[in-house]
Structures are given as C-alpha cells and as structure tokens.
Amino acid sequence: MSETAQQIIAEATEAGDRLHDLDRALQQEMDEIFTNAVLADREMTEAEKARRKEIRAEQTEIADTMRVLKFVTLARLNNSSTVAGLKAQIDDVTTELADDLSRLRNVARYAELAAKITASIARLTGKIAGLVAGPGL
C-alpha cells in the first residue's frame, strides 16, 4: 500500500530538521572563528582557515544530502496514495460539471420544442380567427 502524504511529510521534516541543526552548528563554528579573529584585530591563522575549509566540505556534504532528501520526498509525495485519491476526486467533480453543461445545452432543444407547440397553437388560433372573421366580413 502506498504511503500517505502526511506520513511522508512527517518523516521528511524530521530528517530535514536534523540536517538543518547540524548545518547551523557548523555555521556557528565558522562564524565564531571569523568573529574572534576580527575582534582581535588579526587575520585568521592557517589552522583556523583549515578548520573552516573542513567545515565547508562538511556543509557541502550536508547540502548534497539535503538535495537528495528533498528530491526523494517530492518523488514519494508524487506517488503517495493521497495524490492518487485527489486526482480521482477532482475528476469526479469535473465529470459532474460536464453533465450540468449537457443539461443546459438541452434547453435550446426544449425551447425549440416549446416553440413548435406554440406554432401549432398559433396556427389553430389563426384558423379560428379566420373562421370567426370570414363569414362576418
């Protein structure tokens, strides 16, 4: 049985939050190294630069993992039972609307029929008028 959108979103949010927390912790360390150097009125040492380079590499790995997580989440959502159900339901509504349109288009037919009846009655009226007017004139 395919998963529901709710399950997929809950799992993806949890995994995404963990990655995000890790990324933020790394970024904080990057910022601290740089801020301490600026406030001490000095350039960053080679060791600090090397550590920051390591952090950047880790962040890039996290970014790649996030890309995969987001793409896979979208693919799972796309194939979820929720999406399949929504498609079927919206198709139902659209079909009903098409039926309403067909009913409306029958109005012209009904009116044509009504007009034919009118014409028949009118012909009869004309005959009666003729019969009434004829002998008297």
Add this chain to the structure above:
Amino acid sequence: MTILITVGGRRHRPRGILNALALSVPLAVLAGCTSPDEYSGAIGKFSAATGSAATSLHSLNASVTQDYKAFLDDHLATNSRSALKQTSDDCDIKAERCRLELISSEPDLNGQKYPPDPVLSNLVAVMDGIVLYAQGLSDLMADKSAEDAQVHVNAALGSAEALAGTVVALKGGDPANLPSFAAEVGAGVNWLAEQYVNRVKLNGLKHATKHADPVIQDATGLFATAAAIAAEFEGISLTEEFRTKMVDYQNERSSGTKRDRAVTAAVKLDTFLRAKPSQTFAKLGEAHAALTASLNDPEVSVVRMLAKIEAFVAEAEKFKKIVEDLISVAEGGQGSE
C-alpha cells in the same frame, strides 16, 4: 391560475397559452434567486489564475527534475565509487522497459533512477484536473443556451404569427384585427428558459464548488508543501553559492571585489528566501473556499469572495515570477532582483 411576469422591467399577464407552454419547459419558476452573472467575472479570473499557477507548477516540475539530473551527473563524474547499471529484470528482450539506476557508495543515492522521472508528474496531473474543473465552472457561466433558446422561440413565434395573419387574410379578414401574440408569448417563454438556465447554472456551481472544496483544500495544502520543498531544493545552490563567496571574502577581507561578490550573493539569496511560492496555493484554497461560501451561504458577501479571488490572481502572478527566477538561477542567470 394567473401568472404575472416581469420582463425588461414591464409586467406581462400571459394568456392561457403561456401556462400550457410552461408545462413544456421542465422548470420550476424561481423567486429571489441570485444571478449567475454576479459570479461570471470572478470565476473567469479564478479559472485564468488557476491556469497560470498550473503552468508555473509544470515549469517547476521540469526545472527540479532537470537540476536533480545535473546533480546526479556531477556525482557520477566526480565519484569513482558510483556508476550506472540497468534496473533488475529490465533491458532484455522479454522485459517491458529498459531503465538505468545508480550504484553508489552513498546509500541515499544508491538505486536512484537515471535519468530521474519528472518528480511532480502526478501532482501536476491533479493541478491540471483543478484547471479543468475551473474551466468547467467558467464554461457553465459562459453557456449561451438561453440565447440559443430565444432564437428558436422568436423564429417559431414570428412565423406562427405571420401564418395566422395569412389565414385571416385568406378568409377575407383584416390581419390587423388579429391580436399580436408573438412578442408577449415569446417574452414569457424566453423568460422561463432563462430562469431555467440560470437555475441549472447556479445549482451546478453550488453543487460543484461544495463537492470540490474539500478536494481543493487538501490539494492546495499538498501543493503548498511540494512547492516549498521544490523551492528549497533549488535554493540549496544559492545557499552554497553565497557561502563560497562569503568564505572567499572572509579569507581576504581587504578585497573590495570579493566583498561585492559576497554582498551580491547575499542579496540574491535574500530575494529567494523572501519569496514564498507556497502562498499561491494557500490563496487558491482561500479563493475557492470564499467562492463556495458565497454561493452556498447568503450571509457571505460577494465582495469578500471577489477580494479573495483577486488576492489569488496576484499570488499566481508572483508564483510565475518566482519560478522564472528559480529557473534563471538554476541556469546560471541572476534572476530579477
């Protein structure tokens, strides 16, 4: 029974013939019914904005899928412990498909399809269903059956009246003495046909919107989530670009060029972060809820419904621009700031 009908501001007292005609038109005479014309413009706008949002979703689908393929290409090119293989049971003469997938030392990437399938294909199909539904509402409003019916009625009654005159003349009478009935009877029949059409239109609208609203609310909630995830996917590149430029500048603070590049990257990322693509779908949901409420609850004002639809129209335009900018950034452009 005597019926008094108001046509074009004038009250008519139709004759018995009209009562007979009323039986041939399958309708109930309505009183105090809202006119579909009140909704026609709003539904047209709703339909157009839905179409625009769907087009943007198609573009986002293509862009995210293409970018993910580029990401996989990069992974294959730079990681010696990754390659493509055929999917199990595919690619032989008895197989139905020939598809490829990744072998990778990265567990997340191992088994990923290559090239990736369009990632939002089913969601886009739901959105296309909503577009068809909105177009159906619009078609219902634009239907000209009442006008078509009037043409038939007027033509038939005109010829009937002429025929009656001829009969009188043949009998040697004066057709001028024949009381005219075409205009009066025609007006009555046409009024009835119009009321029937309006009733079908309004009932159709009420029923369809009420039935569709829970689906639209669920779908828009899902689209909002998917659009946010897709935008975040595209935004990862912008974050990476900003961080690289920032590290370059911080490693060499005296460089004005590097500082400018970092600032430009920050502005680009800021523009992206402030754009909220999910808002479009939230507004679509709100607009549809307002339309449904306005049709089904006389206490809900049409003005409020129109305001919600206008808000959705504006968001659909914004969404179009956000997606264009995302695609531009993904293709290496600057986007518009």
